[in-house]
Amino acid sequence: MTSRKTVLVLGGSSDIARATARAFAKAGYDVQLAGRDAAVLEPDAADLRARYNVEASVWTFDVLDTVSFQDFVSGLPVLPDVVISIVGLLGLQESAQSDLDHATTVMRSNYEGPALILGLFAERFLARGTGSIVGVSSVAGDRGRASNYVYGSAKAGFSAFLSGLRARASRGGVHVVTVKPGFVRTRMTEGMKLIGPLTVEAAVVGEAILNAVQRQTDVVYVSNKWRLVMLIIKALPEAIFKKLKF
Amino acid sequence: MTLVSGWGRFPVVDTDVLRPRSFAAIGDAVAGASGTVARGNGRAYGDAGIGAIRTVAMTGFDRARWFDPVTGRIRLEAGVLLSDLIDTFGPRGFLPFVVPGTRFVSVGGAIAADVHGKNHHCEGGFGRYVDSLLLRTGQGETIEASREQNSDAFFATVGGMGLTGVILEATIRLRPVATGWIRERVVSTSDLDAAMRALDAGDSATYSVAWIDCVARGSELGRSLIYLGEHAGTGELPHGADAFPVGNDPGLAVPVDLPSITLNRYSIRAFNELYYRMGARRAGESHLVSLFPYFFPLDSVGGWNRIYGRRGFLQHQCVIPEHGARDVLGDILERVTKRGDASFLAVLKKLGQGDGILSFPMPGYTLALDFPMRGDVLKFLDEIDRLVVAAGGRLYLAKDARQSRATFEAGYPALQRFKAIRKSLDPAGKIRSKLSQRLFDEVQP
Ligand SMILES: Cc1cc2nc3c(=O)[nH]c(=O)nc-3n(C[C@H](O)[C@H](O)[C@H](O)COP(=O)(O)OP(=O)(O)OC[C@H]3O[C@@H](n4cnc5c(N)ncnc54)[C@H](O)[C@@H]3O)c2cc1C
Numbered sequence: 001m002t003s004r005k006t007v008l009v010l011g012g013s014s015d016i017a018r019a020t021a022r023a024f025a026k027a028g029y030d031v032q033l034a035g036r037d038a039a040v041l042e043p044d045a046a047d048l049r050a051r052y053n054v055e056a057s058v059w060t061f062d063v064l065d066t067v068s069f070q071d072f073v074s075g076l077p078v079l080p081d082v083v084i085s086i087v088g089l090l091g092l093q094e095s096a097q098s099d100l101d102h103a104t105t106v107m108r109s110n111y112e113g114p115a116l117i118l119g120l121f122a123e124r125f126l127a128r129g130t131g132s133i134v135g136v137s138s139v140a141g142d143r144g145r146a147s148n149y150v151y152g153s154a155k156a157g158f159s160a161f162l163s164g165l166r167a168r169a170s171r172g173g174v175h176v177v178t179v180k181p182g183f184v185r186t187r188m189t190e191g192m193k194l195i196g197p198l199t200v201e202a203a204v205v206g207e208a209i210l211n212a213v214q215r216q217t218d219v220v221y222v223s224n225k226w227r228l229v230m231l232i233i234k235a236l237p238e239a240i241f242k243k244l245k246f
Numbered sequence: 247m248t249l250v251s252g253w254g255r256f257p258v259v260d261t262d263v264l265r266p267r268s269f270a271a272i273g274d275a276v277a278g279a280s281g282t283v284a285r286g287n288g289r290a291y292g293d294a295g296i297g298a299i300r301t302v303a304m305t306g307f308d309r310a311r312w313f314d315p316v317t318g319r320i321r322l323e324a325g326v327l328l329s330d331l332i333d334t335f336g337p338r339g340f341l342p343f344v345v346p347g348t349r350f351v352s353v354g355g356a357i358a359a360d361v362h363g364k365n366h367h368c369e370g371g372f373g374r375y376v377d378s379l380l381l382r383t384g385q386g387e388t389i390e391a392s393r394e395q396n397s398d399a400f401f402a403t404v405g406g407m408g409l410t411g412v413i414l415e416a417t418i419r420l421r422p423v424a425t426g427w428i429r430e431r432v433v434s435t436s437d438l439d440a441a442m443r444a445l446d447a448g449d450s451a452t453y454s455v456a457w458i459d460c461v462a463r464g465s466e467l468g469r470s471l472i473y474l475g476e477h478a479g480t481g482e483l484p485h486g487a488d489a490f491p492v493g494n495d496p497g498l499a500v501p502v503d504l505p506s507i508t509l510n511r512y513s514i515r516a517f518n519e520l521y522y523r524m525g526a527r528r529a530g531e532s533h534l535v536s537l538f539p540y541f542f543p544l545d546s547v548g549g550w551n552r553i554y555g556r557r558g559f560l561q562h563q564c565v566i567p568e569h570g571a572r573d574v575l576g577d578i579l580e581r582v583t584k585r586g587d588a589s590f591l592a593v594l595k596k597l598g599q600g601d602g603i604l605s606f607p608m609p610g611y612t613l614a615l616d617f618p619m620r621g622d623v624l625k626f627l628d629e630i631d632r633l634v635v636a637a638g639g640r641l642y643l644a645k646d647a648r649q650s651r652a653t654f655e656a657g658y659p660a661l662q663r664f665k666a667i668r669k670s671l672d673p674a675g676k677i678r679s680k681l682s683q684r685l686f687d688e689v690q691p
Contacts, residue, residue, distance in 0.1 A: 046311055
């Protein structure tokens with residue numbers, strides 16, 4: 001029997017997920033990678049085994065297929081010590097304004113699915129009396145913006161879910177982290193105009209998540225500058241905010 | 247289209263930059279246009295890593311496939327950076343056999359340039375530790391090449407500057423090490439003769455390199471600090487020291503282009519004087535240094551290429567065969583000191599035989615100099631090239647942005663063989679870089 005800890009990464013093939021899995025594996029965790037297409041994750045699992053001499057496995061998980069969640073959780077051979085949801089879908093705001101299917105997919109991918117799956121793990125962790133739950137939300141959820149409020153509102157729901165869960169779970173020895181990465185240089189943001197000083201590499205997010213779990217932080221803005229930026233943005237009166245092109 | 251340049255920031259060229267996410271997409275990128283080349287981490291100084299039309303960025307391919315901790319063999323995607331390898335496998339007791347002066351280069355770039363380190367005189371270049379590689383050719387095939395299998399493709403790819411195709415993966419051997427520390431000995435020498443003698447005497451050292459004060463002139467011409475190094479064992483570490491030191495991220499970064507006026511003969515003179523005196527003070531007894539400052543002294547200043555201002559700079563790195571090298575090197579240095587605007591970085595080291603058909607190293611001395619891009623520097627370097635060619639030497643393609651076809655052809659007699667192999671791998675000429683266009687592609691009508 002190993003006494004090693006295990007981390008489950010949901011949404012395993014994104015750049016942030018890869019970086020996060022590496023950070024945890026480097027710290028000695030065995031890794032379960034879960035994503036829509038498990039075969040795609042196999043090279044990442046091999047990478048973790050080769051680099052860090054840990055165990056790494058891949059699992060099929062579709063965040064929109066909520067019916068499968070119960071089986072997914074009970075199907076894992078080891079209940080992980082840490083579960084991290086990095087699932088998300090930026091979508092296209094313009095399409096989401098009129099295309100209900102698209103809007104629904106964005107909402108479900110960023111709120112319904114992640115909240116439900118983490119909720120299930122929370123029950124198991126509480127029964128066990130230990131565990132860390134990490135939800136990657138977004139600064140976009142701190143205030144709805146004209147340019148991406150469908151995505152932002154789902155992230156807002158997810159953030160609220162996590163803070164409520166945190167309040168409840170902390171009494172049962174389970175720790176909940178909300179991560180708000182801000183701008184990250186990834187495939188999702190490729191070609192977008194990012195503000196240099198506010199933009200971080202995926203590896204920095206991975207380290208920040210590991211740190212938050214180790215130090216039991218509640219809410220992490222990956223770049224501290226974002227905490228300040230969002231403080232100001234949240235404080236702006238609605239009358240002014242709605243006039244800003246933002 | 248995107249404006250792209252190498253580390254020297256000259257030339258700046260318009261090219262499509264693609265970031266494929268799969269090997270299949272790399273194949274599509276190559277097939278889709280005539281004039282594509284792979285790019286690693288952009289640390290080549292000139293136009294080698296820029297495609298004639300499109301450039302395929304490889305750093306997203308950064309996974310290890312497997313690692314054998316007994317033999318130190320590892321299979322990697324070509325975009326893995328040596329810095330990543332060092333950080334990940336150093337603490338496990340393994341380092342790359344060969345590292346260049348910056349650790350921020352990719353495995354693909356290190357193979358394509360067959361990079362040399364401070365140990366080339368005794369241990370050879372990066373290519374020597376490549377067992378096999380997976381190559382996507384211009385013809386659209388994906389082949390495994392090694393010394394035994396597809397050996398022509400293998401030896402043309404090592405040192406082939408990306409022109410045989412895109413390296414997708416490589417199996418390389420890592421060096422077992424006990425610690426991440428180097429036992430360093432600094433020798434200070436008063437002139438060029440002494441410097442070359444000290445390098446010769448350092449032949450038995452695993453690592454050796456000379457930093458030349460190229461401001462000193464007259465009887466002090468070529469005065470140098472020679473850095474010799476050996477891997478330190480665990481027993482040599484002071485009590486409580488970490489067996490593997492941490493490589494810090496570039497802390498002090500140069501945030502903006504400095505006006506090129508900051509770099510003048512006075513500031514360079516002051517810098518060289520200071521550097522020489524500080525080094526000379528450390529000369530004599532050997533001492534332990536972390537591998538990071540030993541191998542990668544410049545990496546601690548992020549974006550130092552901006553020191554040279556917006557117009558960029560040129561590096562001139564030649565190798566001169568051993569016989570008669572003293573006179574040629576003396577001549578070059580004299581002209582450079584007379585000119586007065588080179589160079590923070592003047593490095594002299596000994597090389598052994600290269601491994602690839604187009605590899606830069608040959609037995610002899612290599613001298614690397616930096617020149618800010620201004621005034622008549624291009625004409626001046628042409629003059630230096632004539633000395634190099636007359637001495638039977640050549641220039642390093644990974645550092646080059648301006649040599650002429652004639653200089654290149656004189657220095658690389660195996661070019662015809664390379665071209666023939668390239669043609670067989672890529673009959674339609676899909677793979678082409680700005681460098682190959684400049685130096686040896688058939689001129690297109
Ligand atoms: C500060 C500094 C110090 C240096 N010191 C040394 C030194 O001591 N010794 C030395 O030998 N070099 C040295 N170099 C040069 C550097 O090692 C080489 O230029 C190296 O090739 C850079 O690797 P890269 O990944 O950045 O490749 P790039 O600069 O992006 O590309 C370099 C070449 O490799 C090819 N290439 C890259 N990836 C692939 C791939 N996957 N498949 C096929 N071709 C590919 C490109 O087409 C191009 O021709 C130094 C450079 C700097 C900036």
